[in-house]
Amino acid sequence: MQKYQNKYSIKSARLENYDYSQNGLYFVTICTKDREELFGEVYVRVFLWKI
Numbered sequence: 001m002q003k004y005q006n007k008y009s010i011k012s013a014r015l016e017n018y019d020y021s022q023n024g025l026y027f028v029t030i031c032t033k034d035r036e037e038l039f040g041e042v043y044v045r046v047f048l049w050k051i
Helices: none
Strands: 040-043 047-048
Touching: none
Parallel strands: none
Antiparallel strands: 040 047
16 A cells, blocks of 8 residues: 555656766755754854754
8 A cells, every 4th residue: 555645746846857877956945844054153154064
């Protein structure tokens, strides 16, 4: 028995004919619980790393 019986699916956000294995710049969004700042803070478009 299939768990969700194909009721839930989302469209892929990837470009259909783009080779993601090539070098390039990529934007990554990471969501954290309660919007906790795990990696640093953003001040007026400048990112400060937590080190």
